Amino acid sequence: MNRIKIEMPGEFLFVRGVRGCIANIAHNFAFSDREIYHIETIVDEVCNNAIEHGGKKSEKPEENIIRLDCVFDAGKLELAVTDKGGEGFDLAEMIESNRKLAEDAVNFNRRGRGLLIVYKFVDDLDVSTNSEGTTVRLLKRAKNN
Numbered sequence: 001m002n003r004i005k006i007e008m009p010g011e012f013l014f015v016r017g018v019r020g021c022i023a024n025i026a027h028n029f030a031f032s033d034r035e036i037y038h039i040e041t042i043v044d045e046v047c048n049n050a051i052e053h054g055g056k057k058s059e060k061p062e063e064n065i066i067r068l069d070c071v072f073d074a075g076k077l078e079l080a081v082t083d084k085g086g087e088g089f090d091l092a093e094m095i096e097s098n099r100k101l102a103e104d105a106v107n108f109n110r111r112g113r114g115l116l117i118v119y120k121f122v123d124d125l126d127v128s129t130n131s132e133g134t135t136v137r138l139l140k141r142a143k144n145n
Contacts, residue, residue: 002029002072010051010064010083019043022070022079030075030142038121039077039140043068045114046081046136054083054134075142084133 004025008014023040031039050066064084071078119125124139 004070004072006068006070008047008066008068010054010066012048012051015044015047015051018047018068022068022077025070025072026077029072029077030144031077031140032142032144035140035142042118042121042138042140043079045118046079046138049114050081050083050134050136054085075144077140078137079140080135080137082133082135 006018006021008018019040022043023036026036026039047066047068051064054064054066067080067082069080069082118138121140122138123141124137126137128135128137
């Protein structure tokens, strides 16, 4: 088991570097190029959501910290992304809402389907909220293992 922890300011300009870092490490743990693309998409979406929705809790930029806890093992990535907002989030409700948006041809270009994409790219997904913030936990397995 190999663990890395990353703290980044809750600003979009840091997402690209964090996404690239995690994707580069995943390359060393038996993930295919397609799976690495999925991992990049997952990290991008979860971090962007944490910044957009989690950062609303504090008006002080220095308090808007996004924490990533990544555990790499042979053919497996466990990722937890924690922010300071979002109390009362319901994962099942959000997935269903995203699914309806994806099926709506009239509003096809609307935002709000990112979590559905994450859900389809991972093997397990959980979102928990409390007064301290929101944590998105996911598991991605390499398919060749």
